[in-house]
Amino acid sequence: MSTDxxxxxxxxxxxxxxxxxxxxxxxxxxxxxxxxxxxxxxxxRVPAYSVIxxxxxxxxxxxxxxxxxxxxxxxxxxxxxxxxxxxxxxxxLGKLTTQSKNCMNCHTLxxxxxxxxxxxxxAWLDQYWGTKEIRExxxxxxxxxxxxxxxxxxxxxxxKLDITxxxxxxxxxxxxxxxxxxxxxxxxxxxxxxxxx
Amino acid sequence: xxxxxxxxSANLNGGQKLAVKYFIVAITLFGAxxxxxxxxxxxxxxxxxxxxVLDFSVNRMVHINALVVWMLYGFLGSVYxxxxxxxxxxxxxxxxxxxxxxxxxxxxxxVVLVYLFVQIxxxxxxSIWLINEGREYIEAPRWADIGIVVSVLVVFFNVAATFSKxxxxxxxxxxxxxxxxxxxxxxxxxxxxxxISIDQYWWWWVIHLWVEATWEVMVACIMAYGLMKVLGVRxxxxxxxxxxxxxxxxxxxxxxxxxxxxxxGTPEYWFSIGGFFSALEPIPLVAMVxxxxxxxxxxxxxxxxxxxxxxxxxxxxxxxxxxxxxxxxHTLPQINLYxxxxxxxxxxxxxxxxxxxxxxxIAMFYLAVQKWRGDVWMSGELPGNGWKWKWSxxxxxxxxxxxxxxxxxxxxVQSQIERAIEGSSWIGYFAAQGHPWFVQGxxxxxxxxxxxxxxxxxxxxxxxTIGRGEKRVLVPAALDE
Numbered sequence: 052m053s054t055d056x057x058x059x060x061x062x063x064x065x066x067x068x069x070x071x072x073x074x075x076x077x078x079x080x081x082x083x084x085x086x087x088x089x090x091x092x093x094x095x096r097v098p099a100y101s102v103i104x105x106x107x108x109x110x111x112x113x114x115x116x117x118x119x120x121x122x123x124x125x126x127x128x129x130x131x132x133x134x135x136x137x138x139x140x141x142x143x144l145g146k147l148t149t150q151s152k153n154c155m156n157c158h159t160l161x162x163x164x165x166x167x168x169x170x171x172x173x174a175w176l177d178q179y180w181g182t183k184e185i186r187e188x189x190x191x192x193x194x195x196x197x198x199x200x201x202x203x204x205x206x207x208x209x210x211k212l213d214i215t216x217x218x219x220x221x222x223x224x225x226x227x228x229x230x231x232x233x234x235x236x237x238x239x240x241x242x243x244x245x246x247x248x
Numbered sequence: 249x250x251x252x253x254x255x256x257s258a259n260l261n262g263g264q265k266l267a268v269k270y271f272i273v274a275i276t277l278f279g280a281x282x283x284x285x286x287x288x289x290x291x292x293x294x295x296x297x298x299x300x301v302l303d304f305s306v307n308r309m310v311h312i313n314a315l316v317v318w319m320l321y322g323f324l325g326s327v328y329x330x331x332x333x334x335x336x337x338x339x340x341x342x343x344x345x346x347x348x349x350x351x352x353x354x355x356x357x358x359v360v361l362v363y364l365f366v367q368i369x370x371x372x373x374x375s376i377w378l379i380n381e382g383r384e385y386i387e388a389p390r391w392a393d394i395g396i397v398v399s400v401l402v403v404f405f406n407v408a409a410t411f412s413k414x415x416x417x418x419x420x421x422x423x424x425x426x427x428x429x430x431x432x433x434x435x436x437x438x439x440x441x442x443x444i445s446i447d448q449y450w451w452w453w454v455i456h457l458w459v460e461a462t463w464e465v466m467v468a469c470i471m472a473y474g475l476m477k478v479l480g481v482r483x484x485x486x487x488x489x490x491x492x493x494x495x496x497x498x499x500x501x502x503x504x505x506x507x508x509x510x511x512x513g514t515p516e517y518w519f520s521i522g523g524f525f526s527a528l529e530p531i532p533l534v535a536m537v538x539x540x541x542x543x544x545x546x547x548x549x550x551x552x553x554x555x556x557x558x559x560x561x562x563x564x565x566x567x568x569x570x571x572x573x574x575x576x577x578h579t580l581p582q583i584n585l586y587x588x589x590x591x592x593x594x595x596x597x598x599x600x601x602x603x604x605x606x607x608x609x610i611a612m613f614y615l616a617v618q619k620w621r622g623d624v625w626m627s628g629e630l631p632g633n634g635w636k637w638k639w640s641x642x643x644x645x646x647x648x649x650x651x652x653x654x655x656x657x658x659x660x661v662q663s664q665i666e667r668a669i670e671g672s673s674w675i676g677y678f679a680a681q682g683h684p685w686f687v688q689g690x691x692x693x694x695x696x697x698x699x700x701x702x703x704x705x706x707x708x709x710x711x712x713t714i715g716r717g718e719k720r721v722l723v724p725a726a727l728d729e
Contacts, residue, residue: 064491148371150382238672
């Protein structure tokens with residue numbers, strides 16, 4: 052095979068490689084700037100932390116044909132309304148706790164992580180917590196010591212991770228806030244806890 | 249030259265002596281990866297096994313971190329291995345390079361010990377700095393991140409400076425720029441934010457732009473060197489191919505990043521961008537298969553190292569099937585909505601990491617052993633017909649394919665029952681996990697894991713013994729042109 056044709060030459064492909072790489076990277080940077088502005092806290096896609104003062108639902112949207120989070124009436128977490136700063140501090144404590152307890156190496160969050168335990172994206176809305184009235188207490192008790200709680204029929208259970216009262220409240224706040232993120236319909240067909248009056 | 253058949257560091261140049269150290273740590277960590285993978289796999293079957301002592305989260309973290317680090321060690325070793333031959337110049341800062349090797353290895357040891365014995369900390373930033381960052385694949389605490397960045401900068405300096413002083417080939421140009429990108433991207437993972445959408449946005453820069461872009465280009469450089477080495481392919485051909493691969497790889501891989509931006513809060517335009525560019529991602533991998541088969545077969549090559557060549561071919565197919573086909577199978581958002589974060593992902597992850605990366609690093613191990621023993625014969629007619637390398641090749645590849653298929657079966661069950669029908673709730677998750685079809689897949693995975701482990705043991709044994717006492721010397725690779 053002759054390698055003298057321009058399309059088979061080394062220099063043509065070297066230049067192509069440089070231009071394609073540079074071009075792709077520039078496009079990625081532009082998209083990144085746009086995306087970051089759309090997913091900053093306080094946008095429609097990623098609500099402010101004080102959203103934990105409200106009821107959050109996950110409802111089917113006729114236009115998009117998937118479920119989307121719907122922020123409803125005032126329903127403060129643990130019955131206490133927080134201002135923006137207090138809400139952020141609580142969610143931050145929760146996020147830091149999920150990282151330092153290594154939650155992501157069993158669970159998935161927004162679908163990313165390990166596959167040994169349920170996805171937590173909409174955990175706040177899960178029917179497992181029973182009813183809306185007992186949900187917060189159930190979640191706190193479970194997070195602090197899950198080892199003796201009912202999990203499944205297989206014997207797979209979460210270990211006790213020495214999570215304090217305050218950390219557990221933070222985790223619940225983080226999970227409630229995370230459930231308000233617009234994830235384009237992930238998870239699909241999720242069956243929420245009954246929240247109507 | 250020393251007597252052939254004996255491991256003698258006098259057979260190696262300076263960079264290669266350092267490379268051997270990287271390779272020894274790499275294969276040790278490969279062993280750790282296999283061990284902790286087997287433990288984690290067993291916990292799917294016997295949930296009480298090591299419960300509260302080494303929980304699944306710990307085993308899984310060590311499993312995937314050992315993976316990342318052994319592959320990085322394999323790459324750094326490969327770069328040091330080819331550096332002096334390629335640049336025709338001594339490594340500029342070999343002493344510093346050695347020092348950094350020991351610093352990095354000490355840091356890795358401390359990180360692993362903390363993972364195993366401290367495991368978790370309180371919900372404070374100090375835990376992230378000292379114990380565990382809690383972000384999949386880049387769990388290493390922040391102090392270690394900083395150490396890693398400093399270390400790899402020294403390696404980068406060493407490589408760039410050596411090429412600058414010596415011969416700056418096409419492989420050198422691609423390698424230096426790729427290393428800069430590879431190490432630079434790591435910085436995107438070194439910060440804390442409460443906003444999990446932004447957190448995962450940048451997290452994917454590290455994970456995706458490593459494994460689906462810069463790592464692929466790294467192994468393309470190693471492949472180019474390997475083909476010249478074992479087959480004597482002309483430089484012009486491999487370097488032209490290398491540029492084509494860079495163009496295709498970065499052209500599809502950089503924006504292919506979009507396939508991780510479907511469900512983390514990011515806007516819907518990523519559906520089209522991620523779907524389209526990730527559909528293109530297998531193309532360079534097809535090119536690689538064509539490349540390897542064309543060079544090896546059609547050109548009547550005389551091959552100076554059979555195990556290396558076999559593993560390079562395993563790489564070409566593994567990369568195409570594991571990264572390409574298995575990735576594309578669930579990359580479009582229309583299917584990914586149901587498969588994302590299930591055993592499909594695990595199935596793809598296993599075949600892709602093994603096929604694309606483990607294979608080519610093993611190929612380099614064999615190349616290193618050959619030279620270390622004094623450029624001994626490693627073509628056909630080895631003692632015992634080379635049964636150890638052939639059996640380990642077979643056991644490792646079949647074991648991996650078996651694990652991949654088993655997890656895929658479980659993944660089918662999970663995406664149908666948990667996702668499509670039950671909707672990812674707690675109940676739905678466990679309805680799938682407890683389904684007999686799912687459990688069956690987990691059993692087969694563990695059994696094929698045993699096969700893989702046997703292959704690994706045989707591989708280590710073979711690497712320690714192949715060429716021992718061999719009196720025949722290597723016949724240089726040549727093409728029948």
